[in-house]
Protein backbone atom coordinates (compact mmCIF):
# COMPACT_ATOMS: atom_id res chain seq x y z
CA UNK A 1 0.00 0.00 0.00
CA UNK A 2 1.27 3.51 -0.81
CA UNK A 3 2.84 5.39 2.13
CA UNK A 4 0.93 8.43 0.93
CA UNK A 5 -2.58 6.94 1.09
CA UNK A 6 -4.99 9.18 3.02
CA UNK A 7 -2.77 12.27 2.88
CA UNK A 8 -4.03 15.51 1.32
CA UNK A 9 -2.40 17.57 -1.41
CA UNK A 10 -3.17 21.02 -2.69
CA UNK A 11 -1.88 21.53 -6.23
CA UNK A 12 -2.22 25.14 -7.35
CA UNK A 13 -3.05 25.57 -11.02
CA UNK A 14 -4.17 21.94 -11.36
CA UNK A 15 -6.88 22.38 -13.98
CA UNK A 16 -4.40 21.72 -16.83
CA UNK A 17 -0.88 20.79 -17.85
CA UNK A 18 1.76 19.91 -15.28
CA UNK A 19 -0.48 20.66 -12.27
CA UNK A 20 -3.21 18.30 -13.47
CA UNK A 21 -0.64 15.52 -14.04
CA UNK A 22 0.78 16.12 -10.52
CA UNK A 23 -2.72 15.88 -9.05
CA UNK A 24 -3.45 12.64 -10.93
CA UNK A 25 -0.03 11.18 -10.05
CA UNK A 26 -0.60 11.86 -6.35
CA UNK A 27 -4.22 10.66 -6.51
CA UNK A 28 -2.97 7.33 -7.93
CA UNK A 29 -1.03 7.02 -4.64
CA UNK A 30 -4.28 7.47 -2.67
CA UNK A 31 -3.76 11.17 -1.92
CA UNK A 32 -6.90 13.33 -1.62
CA UNK A 33 -6.69 16.44 -3.78
CA UNK A 34 -7.72 20.09 -3.59
CA UNK A 35 -7.84 21.34 -7.17
CA UNK A 36 -7.26 25.01 -8.01
CA UNK A 37 -6.96 26.96 -11.25
CA UNK A 38 -8.96 28.71 -13.94
CA UNK A 39 -9.13 25.92 -16.55
CA UNK A 40 -11.68 23.15 -17.14
CA UNK A 41 -12.24 22.19 -13.52
CA UNK A 42 -14.98 19.58 -14.12
CA UNK A 43 -12.69 17.60 -16.41
CA UNK A 44 -9.83 17.80 -13.87
CA UNK A 45 -12.08 16.73 -10.99
CA UNK A 46 -13.48 13.78 -12.99
CA UNK A 47 -9.99 12.50 -13.89
CA UNK A 48 -8.80 12.74 -10.28
CA UNK A 49 -11.98 11.21 -8.84
CA UNK A 50 -11.51 8.23 -11.16
CA UNK A 51 -8.40 7.39 -9.08
CA UNK A 52 -10.70 6.65 -6.13
CA UNK A 53 -9.80 9.59 -3.86
CA UNK A 54 -11.66 12.56 -2.37
CA UNK A 55 -11.49 15.73 -4.50
CA UNK A 56 -12.62 19.29 -3.99
CA UNK A 57 -12.08 22.56 -5.86
CA UNK A 58 -11.24 26.09 -4.70
CA UNK A 59 -11.07 28.89 -7.27
CA UNK A 60 -8.58 31.15 -5.45
CA UNK A 61 -6.78 33.64 -7.67
CA UNK A 62 -3.13 33.02 -6.83
CA UNK A 63 -2.33 36.71 -7.26
CA UNK A 64 -4.57 37.55 -4.27
CA UNK A 65 -3.13 36.83 -0.79
CA UNK A 66 -6.54 36.92 0.96
CA UNK A 67 -7.90 34.28 -1.44
CA UNK A 68 -4.79 32.16 -0.86
CA UNK A 69 -5.35 32.32 2.93
CA UNK A 70 -8.91 31.09 2.37
CA UNK A 71 -7.68 28.32 0.03
CA UNK A 72 -5.36 26.91 2.71
CA UNK A 73 -7.90 27.14 5.53
CA UNK A 74 -10.67 25.58 3.39
CA UNK A 75 -8.33 22.73 2.38
CA UNK A 76 -7.51 21.98 6.03
CA UNK A 77 -11.18 22.23 6.99
CA UNK A 78 -12.39 19.99 4.15
CA UNK A 79 -9.76 17.23 4.45
CA UNK A 80 -8.53 17.61 8.06
CA UNK A 81 -4.95 18.40 7.04
CA UNK A 82 -2.77 19.77 4.26
CA UNK A 83 0.23 17.45 3.93
CA UNK A 84 1.55 18.06 0.42
CA UNK A 85 1.68 21.51 -1.14
CA UNK A 86 2.56 21.75 -4.84
CA UNK A 87 3.10 25.37 -5.86
CA UNK A 88 2.52 25.06 -9.59
CA UNK A 89 0.25 27.88 -10.87
CA UNK A 90 2.08 30.00 -13.39
CA UNK A 91 1.76 32.25 -16.42
CA UNK A 92 4.13 33.49 -19.11
CA UNK A 93 4.56 36.67 -21.14
CA UNK A 94 7.35 37.29 -23.63
CA UNK A 95 8.77 40.69 -24.60
CA UNK A 96 12.06 42.52 -24.21
CA UNK A 97 12.53 44.39 -20.92
CA UNK A 98 12.08 47.67 -22.77
CA UNK A 99 8.70 46.58 -24.14
CA UNK A 100 7.54 44.54 -21.13
CA UNK A 101 4.22 45.87 -19.76
CA UNK A 102 4.55 46.68 -16.02
CA UNK A 103 1.18 45.03 -15.33
CA UNK A 104 2.46 41.75 -16.82
CA UNK A 105 5.60 41.97 -14.69
CA UNK A 106 3.49 42.43 -11.55
CA UNK A 107 1.13 39.56 -12.45
CA UNK A 108 3.98 37.11 -13.16
CA UNK A 109 5.82 37.98 -9.94
CA UNK A 110 2.56 37.64 -7.96
CA UNK A 111 1.39 34.32 -9.49
CA UNK A 112 4.71 32.57 -10.21
CA UNK A 113 6.60 33.68 -7.07
CA UNK A 114 4.71 35.51 -4.29
CA UNK A 115 1.85 32.98 -4.27
CA UNK A 116 4.31 30.29 -3.14
CA UNK A 117 5.38 32.47 -0.21
CA UNK A 118 1.74 32.96 0.83
CA UNK A 119 0.70 29.28 0.49
CA UNK A 120 3.82 28.14 2.37
CA UNK A 121 3.30 30.77 5.09
CA UNK A 122 -0.24 29.53 5.74
CA UNK A 123 0.44 25.80 5.28
CA UNK A 124 3.50 25.50 7.56
CA UNK A 125 1.77 25.74 10.97
CA UNK A 126 -0.38 22.65 10.25
CA UNK A 127 2.58 20.72 8.80
CA UNK A 128 4.69 21.62 11.87
CA UNK A 129 1.95 20.40 14.22
CA UNK A 130 2.03 17.00 12.49
CA UNK A 131 5.81 17.13 11.91
CA UNK A 132 5.33 15.98 8.32
CA UNK A 133 5.03 17.90 5.09
CA UNK A 134 6.19 18.04 1.51
CA UNK A 135 6.42 21.37 -0.30
CA UNK A 136 7.23 21.10 -4.00
CA UNK A 137 7.76 24.27 -5.99
CA UNK A 138 7.42 23.94 -9.76
CA UNK A 139 10.22 26.25 -10.86
CA UNK A 140 11.78 25.79 -14.31
CA UNK A 141 15.13 25.60 -16.06
CA UNK A 142 14.46 29.34 -16.01
CA UNK A 143 15.13 29.18 -12.26
CA UNK A 144 18.70 28.16 -13.17
CA UNK A 145 19.47 29.94 -16.46
CA UNK A 146 18.04 32.87 -18.41
CA UNK A 147 16.47 33.30 -21.85
CA UNK A 148 15.85 36.53 -23.74
CA UNK A 149 12.33 38.05 -23.63
CA UNK A 150 11.40 36.35 -20.35
CA UNK A 151 12.54 38.82 -17.69
CA UNK A 152 9.61 38.47 -15.28
CA UNK A 153 9.36 34.69 -15.66
CA UNK A 154 13.11 34.16 -15.22
CA UNK A 155 13.22 36.52 -12.22
CA UNK A 156 10.23 34.78 -10.60
CA UNK A 157 11.65 31.30 -11.21
CA UNK A 158 15.10 32.24 -9.84
CA UNK A 159 13.22 33.69 -6.86
CA UNK A 160 11.29 30.50 -6.23
CA UNK A 161 14.50 28.47 -6.24
CA UNK A 162 15.81 30.85 -3.55
CA UNK A 163 12.58 30.58 -1.54
CA UNK A 164 12.84 26.77 -1.78
CA UNK A 165 16.30 26.79 -0.18
CA UNK A 166 15.23 29.05 2.69
CA UNK A 167 12.08 27.03 3.49
CA UNK A 168 14.17 23.83 3.36
CA UNK A 169 16.76 25.26 5.76
CA UNK A 170 14.23 26.70 8.21
CA UNK A 171 12.61 23.24 8.48
CA UNK A 172 15.71 21.08 8.10
CA UNK A 173 15.33 19.42 11.51
CA UNK A 174 11.66 18.58 10.99
CA UNK A 175 9.73 16.10 8.87
CA UNK A 176 8.94 18.88 6.39
CA UNK A 177 10.96 19.03 3.17
CA UNK A 178 10.88 21.70 0.48
CA UNK A 179 12.27 21.16 -3.02
CA UNK A 180 11.97 22.70 -6.46
CA UNK A 181 11.46 20.85 -9.74
CA UNK A 182 13.00 22.57 -12.76
CA UNK A 183 11.44 21.29 -15.99
CA UNK A 184 12.61 22.09 -19.49
CA UNK A 185 10.03 22.35 -22.31
CA UNK A 186 6.75 20.55 -21.60
CA UNK A 187 3.99 20.72 -24.22
CA UNK A 188 1.20 22.38 -22.20
CA UNK A 189 -1.09 25.33 -23.03
CA UNK A 190 1.61 27.69 -21.63
CA UNK A 191 4.10 26.45 -24.25
CA UNK A 192 1.59 25.81 -27.05
CA UNK A 193 1.02 29.60 -27.14
CA UNK A 194 4.75 30.09 -27.80
CA UNK A 195 4.68 27.38 -30.49
CA UNK A 196 1.70 29.10 -32.17
CA UNK A 197 3.46 32.49 -32.04
CA UNK A 198 6.60 30.99 -33.56
CA UNK A 199 4.67 29.27 -36.36
CA UNK A 200 2.92 32.54 -37.16
CA UNK A 201 6.08 34.67 -36.96
CA UNK A 202 8.25 32.33 -39.06
CA UNK A 203 5.47 31.19 -41.43
CA UNK A 204 6.11 27.53 -40.62
CA UNK A 205 3.85 24.65 -39.63
CA UNK A 206 2.95 23.99 -36.01
CA UNK A 207 4.92 20.70 -36.12
CA UNK A 208 8.01 22.51 -37.45
CA UNK A 209 7.63 25.22 -34.79
CA UNK A 210 7.46 22.57 -32.03
CA UNK A 211 10.54 20.84 -33.41
CA UNK A 212 12.52 24.10 -33.65
CA UNK A 213 11.50 25.29 -30.18
CA UNK A 214 12.77 22.09 -28.57
CA UNK A 215 15.85 21.76 -30.80
CA UNK A 216 17.00 25.28 -29.87
CA UNK A 217 17.37 24.48 -26.14
CA UNK A 218 16.87 20.81 -25.32
CA UNK A 219 19.64 18.43 -26.54
CA UNK A 220 17.42 15.30 -26.25
CA UNK A 221 15.11 16.78 -28.89
CA UNK A 222 12.11 15.60 -26.83
CA UNK A 223 9.56 17.42 -24.73
CA UNK A 224 9.54 16.42 -21.04
CA UNK A 225 6.11 14.94 -20.23
CA UNK A 226 3.83 16.04 -17.37
CA UNK A 227 3.66 12.38 -16.26
CA UNK A 228 7.47 12.19 -15.91
CA UNK A 229 7.35 15.27 -13.70
CA UNK A 230 4.51 13.79 -11.64
CA UNK A 231 6.61 10.66 -11.02
CA UNK A 232 9.41 12.86 -9.68
CA UNK A 233 6.95 14.67 -7.40
CA UNK A 234 5.67 11.34 -6.04
CA UNK A 235 9.29 10.35 -5.29
CA UNK A 236 9.92 13.66 -3.50
CA UNK A 237 6.89 12.90 -1.31
CA UNK A 238 8.21 9.47 -0.33
CA UNK A 239 10.13 8.44 2.78
CA UNK A 240 13.13 7.64 0.55
CA UNK A 241 13.30 11.36 -0.32
CA UNK A 242 13.16 12.58 3.30
CA UNK A 243 16.75 13.85 3.08
CA UNK A 244 16.30 15.59 -0.25
CA UNK A 245 16.10 19.16 1.06
CA UNK A 246 16.43 22.45 -0.80
CA UNK A 247 17.16 20.78 -4.14
CA UNK A 248 16.50 22.41 -7.51
CA UNK A 249 16.04 19.19 -9.48
CA UNK A 250 16.10 19.64 -13.23
CA UNK A 251 14.32 17.35 -15.72
CA UNK A 252 15.14 19.12 -18.94
CA UNK A 253 16.47 16.81 -21.67
CA UNK A 254 19.95 18.19 -21.02
CA UNK A 255 19.09 21.91 -21.37
CA UNK A 256 21.10 23.07 -18.32
CA UNK A 257 23.97 20.60 -18.81
CA UNK A 258 25.29 22.68 -21.71
Ligand SMILES: NC(=O)C1=CN([C@@H]2O[C@H](COP(=O)(O)OP(=O)(O)OC[C@H]3O[C@@H](n4cnc5c(N)ncnc54)[C@H](O)[C@@H]3O)[C@@H](O)[C@H]2O)C=CC1
Pocket residue numbers: 012013014015016017018019036037038039060061062063088089090091111112138139140141182183184185186187188189190191
Ligand atom coordinates in the same frame (compact mmCIF):
# COMPACT_ATOMS: atom_id res chain seq x y z
N1 LIG B 1 5.26 24.01 -19.84
C1 LIG B 1 6.56 24.14 -19.61
O1 LIG B 1 7.40 23.96 -20.51
C2 LIG B 1 7.04 24.49 -18.25
C3 LIG B 1 6.21 24.94 -17.27
N2 LIG B 1 6.72 25.23 -16.03
C4 LIG B 1 5.87 25.71 -14.96
O2 LIG B 1 4.88 24.74 -14.68
C5 LIG B 1 3.76 25.39 -14.09
C6 LIG B 1 2.50 24.93 -14.80
O3 LIG B 1 2.53 25.38 -16.13
P1 LIG B 1 1.92 24.58 -17.37
O4 LIG B 1 1.29 23.34 -16.90
O5 LIG B 1 2.95 24.54 -18.38
O6 LIG B 1 0.83 25.63 -17.87
P2 LIG B 1 -0.75 25.62 -17.96
O7 LIG B 1 -1.10 26.91 -18.59
O8 LIG B 1 -1.23 24.34 -18.55
O9 LIG B 1 -1.21 25.60 -16.42
C7 LIG B 1 -1.18 26.72 -15.60
C8 LIG B 1 -2.19 26.52 -14.50
O10 LIG B 1 -2.14 27.67 -13.64
C9 LIG B 1 -3.45 28.19 -13.51
N3 LIG B 1 -3.42 29.61 -13.21
C10 LIG B 1 -2.96 30.63 -13.99
N4 LIG B 1 -3.13 31.81 -13.36
C11 LIG B 1 -3.70 31.53 -12.16
C12 LIG B 1 -4.11 32.32 -11.07
N5 LIG B 1 -4.00 33.65 -11.07
N6 LIG B 1 -4.66 31.70 -9.99
C13 LIG B 1 -4.83 30.35 -9.98
N7 LIG B 1 -4.44 29.55 -10.99
C14 LIG B 1 -3.88 30.14 -12.07
C15 LIG B 1 -4.14 27.85 -14.81
O11 LIG B 1 -5.55 27.93 -14.72
C16 LIG B 1 -3.63 26.43 -15.01
O12 LIG B 1 -4.37 25.53 -14.22
C17 LIG B 1 4.01 26.89 -14.21
O13 LIG B 1 4.50 27.38 -12.98
C18 LIG B 1 5.10 26.97 -15.27
O14 LIG B 1 5.90 28.09 -15.12
C19 LIG B 1 8.05 25.09 -15.75
C20 LIG B 1 8.90 24.66 -16.70
C21 LIG B 1 8.48 24.31 -18.01
Ligand SMILES: CC(=O)CC(=O)O
Pocket residue numbers: 092139140141142150153183184185186190191194
Ligand atom coordinates in the same frame (compact mmCIF):
# COMPACT_ATOMS: atom_id res chain seq x y z
C1 LIG C 1 10.81 26.19 -19.93
C2 LIG C 1 9.75 26.99 -19.31
O1 LIG C 1 9.78 27.22 -18.12
C3 LIG C 1 8.66 27.51 -20.12
C4 LIG C 1 8.93 28.85 -20.67
O2 LIG C 1 10.05 29.36 -20.58
O3 LIG C 1 7.99 29.45 -21.23
